[in-house]
Amino acid sequence: MEFFLIAFIVFADQISKYGAIRYLKNRRPYVVLENFLQLNYVENRGAAFGILEHKRLFFIIITLAIIIFLSFYMIKNYNNLSIFTRISFSILIAGAAGNLIDRIRLGYVVDFISFRLKGYYNFPVFNIADTFIVISTILVVIIILFDKIEA
Template identity: 50%
Template sequence: MILAIIFFVIILDQITKYLAIGLKNGSIKLVENFMELVYVENRGAAFGILQGKKIILVFFTFFIIAALCYFLYKSRNRLSTISKVSISLIIGGAIGNLIDRVFRHFVIDFISVTFPNGYEFPVFNVADIAVVCGTFLLIIAFVKTDDFEEIQ
């Protein structure tokens, strides 16, 4: 299950980014005045921070992926399903964006949301969705399970 989730996220992320390249010459409105698909090259991290700091971002992302994989491997027999799913989503999303950083030197973002008050949320992608959903599930796992008690 763990590897299936990770690979599913990576494959879905890479396919959607490949399709998003076709948006370089325009956008597709999904919901008028709310959501559209656009092509953005993000050379930073979340919300555009650390622009142009590719080496730092690659190293940090690789470190986080390695740490999560190690934790998941060492704790796999005692973790609840929600914990395994949450960590798998985070790993898959992190790998999806890492692939972009290493091979394209930027991350392709393409989902644009504008709220009714005019606020334009930073453009994001499938990998970002997986990381955010995984993080929310991880918070739930922290609260609802004893999975993260001190490891013996």
């Protein structure tokens, strides 16, 4: 089941990025909800908030290490991990893989979702892979806080 979840998320991420390149690149942002949500093509050559810009090889190595480590950990401890833990790790792997594909293929990560809280905060532009990385991180924190990693 986890393999299909990973494959589905990576597929959805890559299709959405293809759409962003095709329909948003070199165009004005598409406003979905005024002063709240817009689709805006951005080429992110760093990490969150554009930090460590132009460190492509570093991100490729770190991302591959995380994907390999989590994959082996899940395989080795599969029967000892709760479904909640397996899903958390799977969506982290999927998000990391989605952005890794961009870094290898394009040299940057395609971001296109832009949220704003009018007058308060502009979130960094992100993508579907980023969303799953954040969700998985929150889930892993919950697992750790409640000591639910069985293996």
